């Protein structure tokens with residue numbers, strides 16, 4: 025690598041050199057994190073957290089150098105005239121946004137947040153195991169206080185929650201998100217009640233002995249057919265499925281299997297592959313810059329939800345895949361019909377745990393987290409009142425109340441990580457997936473027939489062209505509007521679930 029301060033090169037090359045160094049350090053940290061979640065022995069934990077903290081500090085220092093700011097200033101005026109997808113203009117715009125955010129938060133606050141979230145994560149694990157919210161409460165208080173400080177440092181117009189949401193969904197405000205959840209509440213609560221009163225779907229065919237290795241082979245057969253490239257990726261197992269990219273040439277997936285239930289592992293595999301396909305599709309020339317990743321967590325989630333639900337839970341998909349799956353599990357699935365399997369894969373049931381929720385109830389789980397974390401950050405809800413508020417919100421939204429905090433307010437790791445503003449991106453992505461899929465259907469024609477034949481190439485290349493290759497050049501909302509001609513609304517997704525689940529449940 026050339027010297028970051030080389031005087032002979034143009035400002036753009038100099039900027040790219042700094043950014044490449046920061047990106048390489050971040051990628052190296054990502055490899056260590058991936059290893060920690062997959063293969064690292066327990067004894068490596070303490071050293072690993074030191075190694076990660078050193079690499080992350082170096083990456084942050086490389087990215088926030090004064091020289092980077094000076095180069096961004098040099099490059100500002102020609103860049104601002106560029107078209108939205110012009111590479112240099114987008115690089116300067118996105119880098120400046122990240123740079124200014126990174127410089128606004130004092131490094132002492134960054135360190136206190138890192139320390140507090142590391143301690144909170146340990147406390148959360150123990151508190152969840154012991155069902156002891158009070159043991160976690162002081163950690164949560166501290167993280168809320170520090171997150172508010174961070175929001176003040178970053179600045180905001182309406183609510184400190186905006187400054188935190190911006191981290192995960194650039195350009196999106198609380199005022200954009202809140203009305204979407206209002207629509208979802210109005211539409212979904214009665215729908216879930218109607219489903220609860222209808223005759224329940226029998227999903228017995230998904231329960232039974234499903235050897236994890238055979239499940240893994242089935243999942244890999246499908247995601248290979250989707251177009252996930254195992255020459256540029258691999259799949260391993262971890263406690264919580266995730267996707268991580270070290271470059272567009274090395275995008276890793278993890279999944280997990282329940283030996284007694286087919287749904288968990290299979291749909292998690294399809295979901296993570298959706299994230300992986302996005303990362304594998306980012307244009308190579310964006311490599312080692314801030315543009316070389318998904319536009320936002322929401323847009324990322326639109327890709328995982330699209331492959332998991334709109335493809336993987338569709339009737340057309342099972343027309344193609346059930347005969348193949350029967351060959352892998354002849355005893356378990358030999359006599360199951362396509363209709364029975366399709367219905368089983370789409371069973372709706374209000375439940376306590378977000379990550380196990382079905383397509384219809386999932387967004388209600390996210391809605392109550394959004395409302396609660398926003399109230400916490402805005403100072404409208406005290407930590408001591410949190411468990412009561414949680415249980416009341418579950419009762420309102422889903423009609424079920426957890427018997428313990430472990431299966432209630434303590435179930436997710438996000439707050440223990442100080443990740444306030446993350447949850448709504450799950451729903452934003454779910455909502456985005458439907459208009460994107462509808463547009464692909466309109467452009468491609470015969471998408472359903474292609475899926476029923478196991479032909480996913482046209483869909484993947486449509487996603488590559490319209491979404492993946494751009495990386496972060498466009499903000500998610502702009503990209504969605506460009507591709508579909510409409511701003512994000514809850515209605516297309518609501519129409520989709522009403523039609524699909526209305527048919528399954530005879531409503």
Ligand code: ZN
Pocket residue numbers: 295299325328
């Ligand atoms: Zn996801």
